Amino acid sequence: MSSAPITATTSPKKSLKPRDLINKGLAYLLLIVITFASLFPLLWMISSSLKERRDIFLNPPMWIPANPQWNNFTQLFTERAFGTVLYNSFFIAILHTVLALFFCTLAGYAFAKYTFKFQGILFGIVLASMMVPSETTIIPMFEIYRSFGLIDNPWGVIVANVASAFGIFFMRQYSAGIHTEMLEASRIDGCSEFRIFTSIVLPNLRPALASLGIITFVNQWNNFLWPLIVLRSPSEQTISLAIRTLESGARTPYELIMAGSVISIIPLLLIVLLFQKQLIGGLMDGAVKG
């Protein structure tokens, strides 16, 4: 009897605890399961890239290649010109990113820090241009490209969407945070407007440039539809296109396709590991401000 009051006073606290633990346990279980599901296809890609073709489809499955076929990778470079293809991918993605950063920052800064005639209408046009999905203009674009000689030309992929409305919008948000006094002071010191842009604005926007740069690079690296239309000959292909080309032929070389896929995601995995803060931070800022 004497123990009754004690249990009565402690039970509300204690009865919550096991339930809490179960809830937290379930939450962690959910997080771990979907994390595993997110990473598993990439692990299977790596595993398959080191197998012989017949070992990719086995019952029971071969989880870890018994006899790693590094040859799959060397074969891509010696027989399928993956060196050229990788060079093309880097060339296109890097130049596109640099130009995109330059044009988007120029315009975003102008919209944020100047007042000028027709500013509202002009910015309205920038926003409205987001409404036209690029997929709907591939046919006229193809003809325009042909007359400019941009078909089978890496510049055809580099210039497409290089001054994107998203990028301008993104840089406008960040430019708004630059102190106007700083700009005015350099004006009094006799800096030209472009000089102010290169020596004050760009250094101040470094974090935003990193975020937008990484987002742009990743998108361009993964771009598929437009390069598929523009880059016709094998020597001009990007890595995504080259992987797709491996598929044609009598027997699909799945082990080579997987090895090519692994090569194509290595730069992306490095970006995830090194720049996740800029990547995710940029997206989150964009979401809340937009």
Place this chain on the structure above:
Amino acid sequence: MASKWWRWQQKSAPYLFISPFFVLFGIFLFYPFLYSFYLSMVQWNGGKTKTFVGMDNFKRVIQDDVFWLTIENGLIIMIIYVPLMLLLATLVAVLLNSNWVKGKGFFRMSLFTPNIMAVVAVAFVFSIMLNGDNGLINVILKQLGLIDVSILWLDSPVWARVSVAAMVFYRWMGYNMILILAGLQSIPKDIYESAYVDGATPFQVLIRITLPLLKKILVFCVILSTLGSFGLFTEPFVLTKGGPLNSTTTPVLLIYQESFTNLNFGYASAIAIMFFFLMMIFTFIQMRVTRDND
């Protein structure tokens, strides 16, 4: 002289700074957009001659069962993955926003990773896992005793749509989770504190406070997913080639096939224009519906 130049460069600077966008916009977006209206009224195989045919292409699109099937496919694929994806994304975002979960950075990064992996690479690994008899998924399901006969993941109309939807789910869950997480973090903490002081349960807080405040961002996610579903290209192009029986042909894939495979550039342009207006209508409806709910 110098001061004249000085005033000129000051006045013209903003216009010069925005001019690259407008030049590129004019050449690569506005002009092609207008030009596509003309192309939609010609018959053209990509060669030198274009024959003006008026509205014939549009009449054909409206009577084309395959065109309407692509719209249906987009809708079905959307219905399969969007509600489930947003539910899971919201749940995970709420968990990753709570203060007791450890390893948030790791979970956030891992869940976001599929989104930035090359689409082609992901599509091929999916096609290997879903492939025929001894693809990994069928093997696992058989070993678990869940199925006796292999499921034709890529070769039956119903499962092919599920497979495409599954890959889209896989690629975009983490992205939506990040957007929702950003929305959650923008909700001021003191709203929660005062709700708990007033004796609200965590579930009530979720329903009454969190979700209504997230509405703007969830609507944004739904609109993005809608446009994304109809605009799918690489996933069906690699996984199913639009088949079987066009069950996974999306409007964009149809535009591509009609133009660059069948060389009906005029007809494909008419499809593109119909597609554009349908997308505008879908977006408009979704914005209206969610506004009326307020």
